[in-house]
Every structure is written in C-alpha cells, then in structure tokens.
Amino acid sequence: MNEILGTIIAPDTVDILIKYGINILIILLKIAAVIAVALLHVAYATYWERKVIGHMQVRLGPIEVGWHGLLQPIADGVKLFFKEDIIPANADKPLFYLAPVIFFVSALTSLAVLPFFEGFVVANINIGLLFLFAMSSLGAYGIIVAGWSSNSKYAFLGGLRSASQVISYEIAMGLSLVGVMLMAGSLNLSDIVRAQHQYPTGMYAIPQFLGFFVFVVAAFAETNRLPFDLPEAESELVAGYFTEYSSFRFAMFFLGEYTGMLIMSSISAICFLGGWTIPKFITDAIPFLLNVPGIVWFLIKVYAFMFFYYWVRATLPRYRYDQLMAIGWKILIPLALLNIVITGLVKILVKG
Amino acid sequence: MTAGKFIRTIFFIEILQGMALTLRTMFTPAVTRRYPKVKRPVQPGFRGLHALAKNEEGKMKCVGCGLCGAYCPSQCIHIYTTEGEDHNKVVDRYEVEVLRCVYCGFCVEACPFGAISLSEHYEYSGYSREEFYMTKDMLLANWDKYFTGKKGERYYKDFWGPKSEDFHGYEGQAMFKGIKNEK
Amino acid sequence: MEDIEKTFETKELTVSMGPQHPATHGVLRLVLNLDGETVVKCTPYVGYLHRGIEKLGENRTYFSALPLSDRLDYIASMNNNVGYVNAVEKLFGIEAPERAKFIRTMVAEMGRISSHIIWLGTHVLDIGATTPFLYAFREREVIMDLFEMLCGARLTVSYPRVGGVRNDISQEFLDRLYEFVLDFPSKMDDYETLVTENRIWKARTVGIGVISAEEAINWGLTGAILRGSGVDYDVRKYAPYDAYDKVDFDVPIGRKGDCYDRYLVKMGEMRQANRILKQCIEKLPAGPVMADAPKFTLPPKDMVLKDMEHLIHQFILITKGPTVPEGEVYMGTEVPKGELGFYFVSDGTGKPYRMRVRAPSFIHASVLPRLCEGGLIADVIANIGTIDIVLGECDR
Amino acid sequence: MEPLAIADKIKEKFPDEVLGIKEFRGQVAVTMKKGRMLEISRYLHDEPELYFDYLIDVCGVDYLGKKDNRFEVVYHLYSIKHRHAIRIKAEVPENDSSIDSVMPVWVGANWHERECYDMYGVVFKGHPDFRRILMPEDWEGHPLRKDYPLKGPVKEWPGFLDVLDRAKRFREFEWHE
Structure with missing residues (x-):
C-alpha cells in the first residue's frame, strides 16, 4: 500500500496521511460511540x-x-417516527423544517467536549466550557425559530418566553461557573476534573456551594x-414552542431536550462533583474502589443529578414568567457575582 | 421576618419536606389498577346494561304496562303492544336505545313486576349504533347471560327492591357501632 | 422612550384560549387581548355545553327530572340531587324522615369532598404541580367506590329521592366510610405538605385575583370565593336544610380575597366536611328512609301488586306526576361550587311550569374578566382554577 | 325583617307600582310594574332596613296564554346582613318586552340578564354588553318560550349547516399534496 501510494506522492506525505487518517477514524468512531450511547441514554x-x-x-x-415496560422508549420512538408529519398550512416552511434540526444538533454537538472518563473525549479543546455555553445558546435559536415559524400564537408566546429565559439564565450559569474556572485555572473540562481530584475535598461542590446552587437553578x-x-407551560401555552410539531420533528425536540438535560447533568458532574474521579479520602479509606472504572462514577453522578431533576418535577409547581425573570436577575446573578468575589479573594489571600 | 422564618426560607425547608414526601411515596405500593388485565369487581346493585327478566317458566315477566317508558327521563324505552287471544296484552316489541340511556335505574323503580333490570355488565362496544338498539330478544338474552346462577339471582333480588322493602321494623338497619382501630 | 414608541407600532395580541385548552376545565372559551404577557381584556364565551336542562325539566315530571340535575355539576352530582329534592320537597310541602336527612347530609358531604379534591388536583395541576392531582384522585376513588356501593353508579348517582333517599345504606358502607373519615385528615396533611407552605405556590397565588367583600357580594358570588373575601355566608348555616342544624361545623373564612385565601378556605371546608361526616355517622338515627306521603312518593315496591291503592298511586305518579299545589318556591343549597338554587313555578300539574337553575358556576364565570384583567396570562390560569367552575353547570 | 313586612314596606314606598303580594311556603313574592324597576332596586339595595346587597338570581318566566302580560322577570334578593329574602316579579308584556337593567345596582345581574334575553327575548335597557350568551349569536328564536318546540326548530341553524358542509369538503381533501 505504502509502495503504491509512494509512487504517486512523496513517502513522507503518505505517513502523514495515514497518521491523520487513523486519527480521523478514531475520532469518527468516538463520535459514533458517543452519539449512539448518548441517544440510548436519552431514550x-x-x-x-x-x-x-x-x-x-x-x-x-x-x-x-416489555418486562416492566422496558421496551417503552423504543415503542415510543417507532410510534413517533411513523406518525403523520403535519405541517400547518400557514407555517414558514423552510424555518419550520430547520428549527428542530438546529435544536437537536446544537444539543448533540455539546457532547463533543465532555470527558466521560480519563482520556475519552471527542474533542479535547481548551475552551470546553465556553463551547458548551455557545452551543446551549445556539439551541435557543431552534426554540425561537420554531415558535416563530409555526405561525401559532401559543407557539410564538412560548418561543418568546424561552428566548428571554435562556438568555437571562445563560448569564447566571456562566457566572456560576467562573468560580470553578478560577479554582481550576483552566477552561478545559478534563483539566477541571484533574484539578478537582487534587483538591482536598475532591469536589468543587463543597467550596463552591454558592456557585453550585446557582448552577443547579440555572440548569x-x-x-x-x-x-x-x-x-x-402546558396549562398556559398548551405545549409552548412545539405546539404545532408532530411526528419525528417533535421527536427531535424531545430528544434535544433530554440531551440537554444529560449535558447539564454531565457539566455538573464534571465541574462540581469531580467527574470520573472520587475524592481521595474515600479511596484512601477504601482502596478497593480504585479498581472501579471511572465511567461508573461519572454515570452515577450524572444519574443522581437526573434523578434530582425528576424528583423536583414531581414535587414543585411552576413559577410565573415575571417571577422567573426576577429570580434570574435579582437573586441568581448577584449570588453568582458574590461567589466570584469570594472565590477570587480567597484565592489571592491563600496564595498571597 | 422572624429568624425561624428566615432559616426556613434560605434552607428551603418547606420544599425539602415536600420532596421527602414524594420520595417516601416512591416506596409505597402503587394504587393503579391495570384495567383490562385486572378488573375491579363491581359493587352489588351496579347499574349496567339492561335485561328483561324471565319468570320460573322461562317466560318474559313484562306485561307491557308502559310505566318504564313513561318514567324514563331520557325517553329511550319504546314498547309496542297488541291485543292477543282472549284479550291479553301481548308485548310485540320492547326496545331500549342503550346509547341514549342515562342509567338512572328509574325504569326498575317504575316496573311493578320487576320485569326490567340493570345488570352488572358495563363494558360493551360495537361498530355501529344499531348494535346498541336493544330489541326484546337481545334484552332477554342479556337476562340469560347476566342473571343466571346464584350470583345473578342474589343480585337481582338486591336490586329489585331499591326502596325500603319493609316498613314494619328497622332492626337490621346499618348503624354506627364504633370501630376497633380508632386512631 | 417616546421616540421608540413612535417608531415601533405595537399591537395587542388576541389569543383565543379554549374551548379546547388544557386549563379551561371543559369548554370555557376566553378571548384574551394581550399586551405582551399582560391581559388587557378578557371576554368569556360560554354555552358550548348548553343542553337546555331547564327546558327539558319543564317537560318532565318532578320525579323524572331528577337525573337532569346529575348533569349540572357532574363532579358533585350528589349535591345537585340533594339540592333538587330539597327544593321539590319544599314545593310539595313534605319532609323527609330523620334518617334520610342524615344520610343525605352524609352523601352531600362526601360529594363535597370529592368535588373539592378534584378542584385541588386540577388547580394545582394548572399551576404546574402534577403530584397532588394523582394523590387527590387516589382518595376520590375511595369515595367513588362508596357511591357505587351505595346506589350502583359512580358519577351520576341519582340517589336522593323526593321524600327521602332511594335505598337504605348498608353496614359495610357505613364501616368503610368511617374508615375513610378517620384516614382522610392524614391525606389532607399530605396535600398541605406539598402545597400550602410551598414558596412557589404562594408566589403564584398570594395577591392574585383579589376581590373585596363588598364587590364579591355585589357580583353575586357565593361559596368559597365569597368566603375567601371574608363574608360569612354559608347556606348551610343561614338556612339549614337536611341535618345541617344538627351537626356541629365551622365555616372557614378568608381575609384578603385572593387565590391563596380561597385555597385555604376550600381546604378548610374539606376538613369541616370530614368532621360533618364523622358526626353524621355517629348520630345516624334508625327509622324509615322515605317519607310517608303517598300522594308525593312512590309506594313501596312490595306493596304495589298487593294493594290496589298503591298500584293506582304508582301509575298516577309515574305517568302524570304528583298533584302539586300552585305556587312558586326558591330553594338554595350549598354545593361545593357555591349556592345552587332551584326555582320552581308550579301550575298545579305534575310537571314544573318553570324550572330555573341558579348555577353558581354561571355567576363565577362571569366574574373572570374582573379577576383577570390587568394580570398576566399565568394569573388567568390561577384564577380559572381557583373559582372552580364546571361548565356543565354553567351552561346547563 | 319578616318577608311580609318587607313587602308591605315596598308597597308603602311604591303604592302605584305594586300589583300584588303573594305568600307561598313562607316565601313572599311582590309583583310589580316594570316601569320603575331600576329605581325600586336602588331603593331595595340602599334602604338600610332592607339592605338587599346580594342578588341571588334573575330569571324570566313565560306565561303564554295564562296571563295578560306574557313575561315575568323574577328577581330573588337576599340581604346577607339582615338575613332576609324577597322575590320581586316584574311583568313584561310581549309587545313591549323591555325592562331596565339592574346592573348599575348589582353587577352580578350581568349574565343573568343576558341569559334572560337569550332564552325569552326580554330586552334589558342600559346593559353595557348586551348579546346572546348561551346560544350562538346568530340563533333565531328564544328557546325557553313556551311556543318554542322542545326538539328544536325545523330549520337547521346555519352554523351547523356550515359545519356539515365543511366536513364534507374535508373528506375529499388530500392531506399530502
């Protein structure tokens, strides 16, 4: 193979090509694995x-x-994909087609920078956290476009609400993670996890409890x-921005939403709960736990957070729109800023 | 704001109490009845599908007086009679529009003979309205289906006299007798 | 700012909420004019469930029209029946025996609990909490089973009769009801844990849809809305019917007249209903359950074929209806939604010349614009939930 | 106050308006002329001894062929403060079927009056939002009148015909063009 190619182009180039080719192949495999596993998890x-x-x-x-309904997600998926795809007569069709794609793709893209265990990350980039913010903001476009293009008043109101909500809480969430960045000194998610492992408590959730609280609410x-x-809001806006969607377009919104939950849970696991590691003092006490693969700890944390999502959903009523905005701007953002100030001060004092 | 209230607010005490309740409930058995698989036994005296009673000889009890039809609030009972031999009244047609019926049980109360009765059957379905236009034969067939055997007999007896049967004494009446496991 | 307003022209958004909408509890239709999220104008449209019950009632005998009252407020059909038979008894000038009165009070309070439970579940569901809804239905199921045991139907009971009740209660019914009564306060505590003190619930309901006492009376509001505004008006206390003058109960009163106070009043009513139930069971006297008034009540079944007189009564009462003195009667009863009144004009025949139903939901729906205008869309939902209307009763 | 005393008091104040007082089962009905209804209701509401602050119900009754004046508008009043009730009936002839709205006194009369119009065709003057309420806006006839057939008019309502027509058209409609 090398010889044949070598006659056409320079042998050095062939080596480079093969090297890159293998790299790309590995990345593609990783992407396939992540998407497949993530979608199954979402289901x-x-x-x-x-x-x-x-x-x-x-x-x-x-x-x-199935046994205890275990095949239910698959049945749901099959049902959704074979349902009639209804498009409202007066919808803005190109945008109507595009909106679920934007939403779903931006949710899936966020998976790229998440380190699931030591060394396993699709794109190990330096600005992992910023990338996540960017993608979740992009998802808001999907919602707004869906609300607008449906040409329905309920969908429109839902889209507008969502736009303002996502934008306001993006700020609070970004600020809540600044404390983590300050402590870890990096934006790379793998580095954040490693830095956490070095930290005495092993989890940033304890020193950053304020940031963690703001993050959870914003998430x-x-x-x-x-x-x-x-x-x-079902009782107010019927189904909000996807009132008019049906069939697999609806399924894309649905999957995107649950992928979003998975990502938020992963971020909290990575930035606040120590990612794939467990605190040192635990492993010192029970050395046997070192043999457990990192992915297990990661998944346990992610699922604990997901369970919290469900638990809250089963318990609480819904806030009103203006109250939501008031909480975002008047409580969460000042709290997050306070957290940054305290973190910065402590860091300077400890180091200085 | 008092100190206690302040603490309740910042530590989300009331929300945590609610969450504790939902978590606790998670480990209690569900109250769901898995309907087509597990059927709830109906209480005696349930007002379901109609049936025309037969006497011991297997003949229809109805004499065609038309009281049920006159009393019926939704006017869904139609009776057609003719004069038979030796000037007897013969019930030619006795029809109930089941889809119009409101299952109030007034026809049972109106009937002096206990000829019409409501059975325990409540799950009926069909593809056309005609299937629910019960003719005399269908109503008599309902009787054979739902009122045969001991259970059916007892059911019929309980349901036959919904009014206070006995005006003379009230010995057997339900009274409060206290409860053993009072909290 | 003025420049901006000149440059951008803003328009009100008209949203038709209902008749098919998850939060309008049936077929209420509200046309909302929105300025952003603020409701500028709210116009209710009713009548989608209009079945002409008054007209139907005028074409049936006093006995046959009873099942129509089931279909008014189909969530608490027992209370409607009790209201109907009380009004008719007043017109006839007969009185039910003591035991029947106690049984009626008992079943009416069961109906009240079952209706309030649905109100709680749906109201809280509208605000966004799903769990109390299912807890509430767990308890409602018990009451429905008891109703079925009582009379053979779960929802449209048609149990009370003019001059008494349809049949005597069984011992099993009484025991199971007593078990429920003892158990119910702990279930109430569960709902209250999830809802009453919750900060989100309070944020959504405190200060929403405020209506003052004078205004509430002027609007003709009754039931929990009126009492939530601080007016101590309860038909059960003001003009006692059945056995309400023989049991001891309090009337919960609110202060501010907002959604939260109405919520508290209704929760208090449920506890009081439980108290009444307990007393009714304990005080239940022995005796007949039908009045001895052969001209106005159907004869006992076993006598019909034995006795000529009874047979004649049976035929006349069923085909022609009773012979009623000429006159007119209004009788109000306290149903879960408010004051349900029946106004009968009799012309001496067996059919009412005029049967008027004063439906509380009808009046309560008319006050919606007053409560909603100026608030947000989310408050519309809270208001619809709190006034607890049933469109079957509203449209009749 | 006793209901009969209330009726006497009303008669004292408006001797020309009261046509009759009737008692049945402890409830007293005062029949009135319809002309000064608003004035009377204001008096009933404001007079401290009467103080009828709560309007229970307004409804119409059709006495076709039984009375000279075909319609009657019936007001049920209650005083929450004094705990007494009275029934006021205003006679409305068929050829001049209009009466003053009592909405300036009791706002709660709003929908009752609309319903009364809808069902009997009695017009309430001075009502701010006067249209049909339970029946469709383009409905012909007033259903609770005694000469209105129980099973509805022979002529179908145009709205229903429209729905039938649309259902027929949609049956032929191809969903995926």
Missing part, C-alpha cells in the same frame, strides 16, 4: 423519568411494553424543566 432517561415520577405519584409508570431553567418550564 432510557425518558423511561426512567416516567418510572420515577410514576412511583412518586402512586402509579406504576410504563409497564405494558433547570436552561433545560426548561419544572419549576421553570414556562416556554412549554
């Missing part, structure tokens, strides 16, 4: 949510399809979950 996240909320509400949740708002699910 089963819906199952898990229904089960958890069902039992919290003294019902059973899905139980008919709920970013993913439009109760108690901040105003863009799709």
Whole structure:
C-alpha cells in the first residue's frame, strides 16, 4: 500500500496521511460511540423519568411494553417516527423544517467536549466550557425559530418566553461557573476534573456551594424543566414552542431536550462533583474502589443529578414568567457575582 | 421576618419536606389498577346494561304496562303492544336505545313486576349504533347471560327492591357501632 | 422612550384560549387581548355545553327530572340531587324522615369532598404541580367506590329521592366510610405538605385575583370565593336544610380575597366536611328512609301488586306526576361550587311550569374578566382554577 | 325583617307600582310594574332596613296564554346582613318586552340578564354588553318560550349547516399534496 501510494506522492506525505487518517477514524468512531450511547441514554432517561415520577405519584409508570415496560422508549420512538408529519398550512416552511434540526444538533454537538472518563473525549479543546455555553445558546435559536415559524400564537408566546429565559439564565450559569474556572485555572473540562481530584475535598461542590446552587437553578431553567418550564407551560401555552410539531420533528425536540438535560447533568458532574474521579479520602479509606472504572462514577453522578431533576418535577409547581425573570436577575446573578468575589479573594489571600 | 422564618426560607425547608414526601411515596405500593388485565369487581346493585327478566317458566315477566317508558327521563324505552287471544296484552316489541340511556335505574323503580333490570355488565362496544338498539330478544338474552346462577339471582333480588322493602321494623338497619382501630 | 414608541407600532395580541385548552376545565372559551404577557381584556364565551336542562325539566315530571340535575355539576352530582329534592320537597310541602336527612347530609358531604379534591388536583395541576392531582384522585376513588356501593353508579348517582333517599345504606358502607373519615385528615396533611407552605405556590397565588367583600357580594358570588373575601355566608348555616342544624361545623373564612385565601378556605371546608361526616355517622338515627306521603312518593315496591291503592298511586305518579299545589318556591343549597338554587313555578300539574337553575358556576364565570384583567396570562390560569367552575353547570 | 313586612314596606314606598303580594311556603313574592324597576332596586339595595346587597338570581318566566302580560322577570334578593329574602316579579308584556337593567345596582345581574334575553327575548335597557350568551349569536328564536318546540326548530341553524358542509369538503381533501 505504502509502495503504491509512494509512487504517486512523496513517502513522507503518505505517513502523514495515514497518521491523520487513523486519527480521523478514531475520532469518527468516538463520535459514533458517543452519539449512539448518548441517544440510548436519552431514550432510557425518558423511561426512567416516567418510572420515577410514576412511583412518586402512586402509579406504576410504563409497564405494558416489555418486562416492566422496558421496551417503552423504543415503542415510543417507532410510534413517533411513523406518525403523520403535519405541517400547518400557514407555517414558514423552510424555518419550520430547520428549527428542530438546529435544536437537536446544537444539543448533540455539546457532547463533543465532555470527558466521560480519563482520556475519552471527542474533542479535547481548551475552551470546553465556553463551547458548551455557545452551543446551549445556539439551541435557543431552534426554540425561537420554531415558535416563530409555526405561525401559532401559543407557539410564538412560548418561543418568546424561552428566548428571554435562556438568555437571562445563560448569564447566571456562566457566572456560576467562573468560580470553578478560577479554582481550576483552566477552561478545559478534563483539566477541571484533574484539578478537582487534587483538591482536598475532591469536589468543587463543597467550596463552591454558592456557585453550585446557582448552577443547579440555572440548569433547570436552561433545560426548561419544572419549576421553570414556562416556554412549554402546558396549562398556559398548551405545549409552548412545539405546539404545532408532530411526528419525528417533535421527536427531535424531545430528544434535544433530554440531551440537554444529560449535558447539564454531565457539566455538573464534571465541574462540581469531580467527574470520573472520587475524592481521595474515600479511596484512601477504601482502596478497593480504585479498581472501579471511572465511567461508573461519572454515570452515577450524572444519574443522581437526573434523578434530582425528576424528583423536583414531581414535587414543585411552576413559577410565573415575571417571577422567573426576577429570580434570574435579582437573586441568581448577584449570588453568582458574590461567589466570584469570594472565590477570587480567597484565592489571592491563600496564595498571597 | 422572624429568624425561624428566615432559616426556613434560605434552607428551603418547606420544599425539602415536600420532596421527602414524594420520595417516601416512591416506596409505597402503587394504587393503579391495570384495567383490562385486572378488573375491579363491581359493587352489588351496579347499574349496567339492561335485561328483561324471565319468570320460573322461562317466560318474559313484562306485561307491557308502559310505566318504564313513561318514567324514563331520557325517553329511550319504546314498547309496542297488541291485543292477543282472549284479550291479553301481548308485548310485540320492547326496545331500549342503550346509547341514549342515562342509567338512572328509574325504569326498575317504575316496573311493578320487576320485569326490567340493570345488570352488572358495563363494558360493551360495537361498530355501529344499531348494535346498541336493544330489541326484546337481545334484552332477554342479556337476562340469560347476566342473571343466571346464584350470583345473578342474589343480585337481582338486591336490586329489585331499591326502596325500603319493609316498613314494619328497622332492626337490621346499618348503624354506627364504633370501630376497633380508632386512631 | 417616546421616540421608540413612535417608531415601533405595537399591537395587542388576541389569543383565543379554549374551548379546547388544557386549563379551561371543559369548554370555557376566553378571548384574551394581550399586551405582551399582560391581559388587557378578557371576554368569556360560554354555552358550548348548553343542553337546555331547564327546558327539558319543564317537560318532565318532578320525579323524572331528577337525573337532569346529575348533569349540572357532574363532579358533585350528589349535591345537585340533594339540592333538587330539597327544593321539590319544599314545593310539595313534605319532609323527609330523620334518617334520610342524615344520610343525605352524609352523601352531600362526601360529594363535597370529592368535588373539592378534584378542584385541588386540577388547580394545582394548572399551576404546574402534577403530584397532588394523582394523590387527590387516589382518595376520590375511595369515595367513588362508596357511591357505587351505595346506589350502583359512580358519577351520576341519582340517589336522593323526593321524600327521602332511594335505598337504605348498608353496614359495610357505613364501616368503610368511617374508615375513610378517620384516614382522610392524614391525606389532607399530605396535600398541605406539598402545597400550602410551598414558596412557589404562594408566589403564584398570594395577591392574585383579589376581590373585596363588598364587590364579591355585589357580583353575586357565593361559596368559597365569597368566603375567601371574608363574608360569612354559608347556606348551610343561614338556612339549614337536611341535618345541617344538627351537626356541629365551622365555616372557614378568608381575609384578603385572593387565590391563596380561597385555597385555604376550600381546604378548610374539606376538613369541616370530614368532621360533618364523622358526626353524621355517629348520630345516624334508625327509622324509615322515605317519607310517608303517598300522594308525593312512590309506594313501596312490595306493596304495589298487593294493594290496589298503591298500584293506582304508582301509575298516577309515574305517568302524570304528583298533584302539586300552585305556587312558586326558591330553594338554595350549598354545593361545593357555591349556592345552587332551584326555582320552581308550579301550575298545579305534575310537571314544573318553570324550572330555573341558579348555577353558581354561571355567576363565577362571569366574574373572570374582573379577576383577570390587568394580570398576566399565568394569573388567568390561577384564577380559572381557583373559582372552580364546571361548565356543565354553567351552561346547563 | 319578616318577608311580609318587607313587602308591605315596598308597597308603602311604591303604592302605584305594586300589583300584588303573594305568600307561598313562607316565601313572599311582590309583583310589580316594570316601569320603575331600576329605581325600586336602588331603593331595595340602599334602604338600610332592607339592605338587599346580594342578588341571588334573575330569571324570566313565560306565561303564554295564562296571563295578560306574557313575561315575568323574577328577581330573588337576599340581604346577607339582615338575613332576609324577597322575590320581586316584574311583568313584561310581549309587545313591549323591555325592562331596565339592574346592573348599575348589582353587577352580578350581568349574565343573568343576558341569559334572560337569550332564552325569552326580554330586552334589558342600559346593559353595557348586551348579546346572546348561551346560544350562538346568530340563533333565531328564544328557546325557553313556551311556543318554542322542545326538539328544536325545523330549520337547521346555519352554523351547523356550515359545519356539515365543511366536513364534507374535508373528506375529499388530500392531506399530502
């Protein structure tokens, strides 16, 4: 192979090409693995949510399809993909087609920078955190465009609500993570995890409790979950921005939303709960735990956070639109700024 | 704002109490009835599908007086009678529009003979309206289906006299007798 | 600012909320003129469920029209039945025996609990909390089962009769009801844990849809809305019917007249209803359950074929209806939604010449613009939930 | 106050307006001329001894062929302060079926009066938002009148015909063009 190619182009170039080729292949494989596994997780996240909320509400949740309803997400998927795709007559069609794609793709793209365990990350870039913010802001476009193009008043109101909500809470969330950046001294997510492992408590959630609180609240708002699910407030706006969507376009919104939840849970696991590591003092006490692969710890943390999502959904009512904005601007942002100031001061004092 | 209230506010005490309740509920058994698989037994005296009663000889009890039709609030009972031999009244057609019926049970109360009755059957479905236009034969068939055997007999007996059967004494009446496990 | 307003022309957004909408509890239609999220104008449209119950009632005998009252407020059909038979009894000038009165009070309070439970569930669901809804239905199911045990139907009961009740209650019913009564306060505590003190719930309801006492009376509001504004008006206390003068209960009163106070009043009413139930069971006297008034009540079934007189009564009462003195009667009863009144004009025949239903939901729906205008869309939902209307009753 | 005393008091104040006082089962009905209804209701509301602050109900009754004046508008009043009630009936003839709206006194009369118009065709003068309420806006006839057939008019309502027509058209509609 080398010889044949070598006759056409220089042998050095061939080496380089092969090297890059293998790299690209590995990346593609990683992408395929991540997307496949993530989508499966998303599908089963819906199952898990229904089960958890069902039992919290003294019902059973899905139980008919498969053993204890385990095949329910697959049945749902099949149903959604084979349903009739209805497009409102007066919709802005190109935008109507585009909106779910924007939403879904931006959610999936965020997966690229998440380190799932030591050394496994699709794109190990230096500005991982910023990339995540950028992608979640991009997702808001999907919502706005969907609300606008549906040519429906409910969808339009939902889109507008969502736009303002995502923009306001983006700020609070960004600021809440500044403390983490200051402590870790990096924007690379893998570096943040490693820095956390070096830290005595092993988790930034303890020194950064204020930032963690702001982050959790903002994460709920970013993913439009109760108690901040105003863009799709069922009792007010029917289904908000995706009122007019059906079939697989609806499924894309749905998947995008749950992917968003998965990503938010992952960010909290990575930035506040120590990612794939567990605190040193635990492993010192029980050395056996060192043999457990990192991905297990990561998934446990992610799922614990997801469970919290469901738990809150089963318990709380919904805020009103103006109250939501007031919380974002009047409580969360000042708290996050306070956190930054305290973190910075402590860091200077300790070092200085 | 008092100190206690302040602490409740910043530590989300009331929300945590709610969350504790939902978590606790998660481990209690669900109250769901998985309907087509597990059917709830209906209580005696349930007002379901109509049936025309037969007497011991297997003949229809109805004499065609038309009281049920006159009393019916939704006017869904139609009776057509003719004069038979030796000037007897013969019930030619006895029809109930089941889809119009409101299952109030007034026809049972009106009937002096206990000829019409409501059965325990409540799950009926069909593809056309005609299937629910119950003719005399269908109503009599309902009787054979739902009122045969001990259960059916007892059910009929309980339901037959919904009014206070006995005006003379009230010994057997339900009274409060206290409860053993009072909290 | 003025320049901006000149450059950009803003327009009100008209949203038609309903008749098919998750939060309008049936077929209420509200046309909302919105300025952003603020409601500028709110116009309710009703009548989608208009079945002409008054006209139907005028074409049926006093006995046959009873099931129509089931279909007014189909969530608390028992209370409507009780209201109907009380009004008719007043017109006839007969009185039910003591035991029947207690049974009626008992079942009416069961109906009140089951209706308030649905109100709680849907109201909280509208605000966004899903769990209390399902907890509430768990308890409602018990009451529905008891109703079925009582009379064979779960929703449209048609249980009370003019001059008494349809049948006597069974011992099993009484015991199970007593178990429920003892257990219910702990379930109430569960709802309250999830809702009452919750800061989000308070943020959504405190100070929303405020209506003062004078205004509430002037609008003709009744039930929990009026009492939430601080007016101590309860038909059960003011003009006792059935056994309400023989049981001991309080009337919960609010102060501010906002959604939260109405919520508290209704929760208090549920606890009081439970208290009444307990007393009714304990005080239940022995005796007949139908009045001995052969001209106005159907004869006992077993006597019809034995006795000529009874047979004649049976035929006349069913085909022609009772012979009623000429006159007119208004009788109000306290149903879960407010004061349900029946106004009968009799012309001496067996059918009412005029049957008027004074439906609380009808009046409560008319006050919606007053409550909603100036608030946000989310407050419209809170207001619809709190006034607790049933469109079957509103449209009749 | 006793209901009969209330009726006497009204008669004292408006001797020309009161046509009759009737008692049945402890409830007293005062029949009035319709002319000064607004004035009377204001008096009933404002007089401290009466103080009828709560308007329970307004409804119409059709006495077709039974009375000279075909319609009656019935007001049920209650005083929450004094706990007494009265029934006021205003006779409305068919050829001049209009009466003053009592909305300036009791706002709650709003929908009751609209319903009364909808069902009987009695016009309430001075009502700010006067249109049909339960029936469609373009409905012909007033359903609760005694000469209105129980099973509805022979002529179908145009709105229903429109729906039928649309259903027929949509049946032929191809969803994916």
